[in-house]
Amino acid sequence: MVYRYPAGNPLHPEALKEKQRALRGGFSTPLTLRVHRALSWLRRAEAEQEDQDVRFILLWIGFNAAYAGDVEASASSSAPEGERGLFQSFFSTLVKFDGRHRVYDAVWQRFSQEICQTAFKRDPRSASKRDPFSDMMLVC
Secondary structure: OOOOOOOOOOOOHHHHHHHHHHHHHHOOHHHHHHHHHHHHHHHHHHHOOOOHHHHHHHHHHHHHHHHOOOHHHHHOOOOOOHHHHHHHHHHHHHHHOOOOOHHHHHHHHHHHHHHHHOOEEEOHHHOOOOOHHHHEEEOO
């Protein structure tokens, strides 16, 4: 099987799985299950070499498995309601722990033109050092 990341790279699916196995003892049961499911879908997506649409769907399912969360826990949290709220909460947490701004840089490197074309505008007055995406607002 050909992977996008070479063996030994920390983003290689097998390296991620090994890390999950090493850390899962400290995870809550719902988190253990979510990470396991997300990695399973990632590994399946990596195995898909011919149909990029199928690969995208598999990656999307895996991403949803990662942030979907425990329904009871999310109902009692301060996150906005619904699927969009769960995603916002997950992504904000992801960005908060990204001290080297890799997520921010990846988004702007890959999607800067699309973001600008869809009428997002940067508002430096609301910028937050903890959440670099907080300085964006929809202007349309």
